[in-house]
Amino acid sequence: MARRKYTEVEEKLMTEIAQNLKKILKSKKWFQKDLAEAADLSTSVVSDYLNAKTLASPGVIEKIAEVLGVEKSDIDPTYAKLSERRNPSLVPLVGKICAGDGILANSNIEDYVCYPFPSKKQPDFALEVKGDSMEDAGIENGDIVYFKKSDWADYNGQIVAVVLNDCNEGMLKRLKWTEGSPLMTLKPENADYEEKQVRPNEIIVCGVYMGHFKPFKEEQPC
Incomplete structure (x- = not known):
């Protein structure tokens, strides 16, 4: 081969x-x-x-x-040592996920964001959500989502950062499967969006969900 x-x-x-x-x-x-x-x-x-x-x-x-x-x-140098960060609770915020084969390249790091639970296991990276496809899971446009770097879901139905092989843009979806079926389901949490059926070799999982928070947004003046 x-x-x-x-x-x-x-x-x-x-x-x-x-x-x-x-x-x-x-x-x-x-x-x-x-x-x-x-x-x-x-x-x-x-x-x-x-x-x-x-x-x-x-x-x-x-x-x-x-x-x-x-x-x-x-x-693997793509795993940033916590001791080398400006603050142990700061997590790299990446602008683009899964360049190539699931790599979080240093050039993709746009900023560092605080993880509000320093005593817990630290995430490997964070993403800012673009769109509303996961809003029924409480994840809305502009939210910051934390991930553990992983090449597959820890359990059926877990929220993952995933990329389709024929697309450079990453997406946030639930990854579900049924025993005996060759197909996986990328499931949004918004009825306005359709589920996508894929084979395991058609996707690249980059990380699994560890939580999210909603940044403070200043009200726009009238």
Whole structure:
């Protein structure tokens, strides 16, 4: 099976991940097979990561970081270290999601927004909602939505940030599926919008919903 063609940004990220993994393995005196066994991956897959031939998914990065005892950001630089942010409770606000294959490129970060629950698990990124397709879920135009970086939903019906393969723009929808059916449903929370039926290979999930808030909006003078 032919390898898919990666974008220039993805290739650069793959190289950085490979270099970081090699440094970590060397410091721990681990071999390629040690990582493969610990992370329950094949040696060929690990070899591809170490030689920058395949882009590791967020789920794989999380698994590898866990078995190596390091932060995800020590492997994948797209995970901003909380200690490097101006404030531990500040979250990157991205203007465009899923450039390429689910990557949150640094160039897409427009600002940083506060996460109001510093004692809880911090989100990886935030988006400003554009449109009203999720208003029945309480998510309205202009709201800030927080996400955990992930390549699939944690459960059936979860709200996710997702992109269709043939579209560069991301969307916020519930991801639902039925056992035995090859199709997934991208479900809006507004009766004025239609559901979209897709196959798993037709979408890229970039993150799962962690909450949202409504920014204070000044009243316009009469």
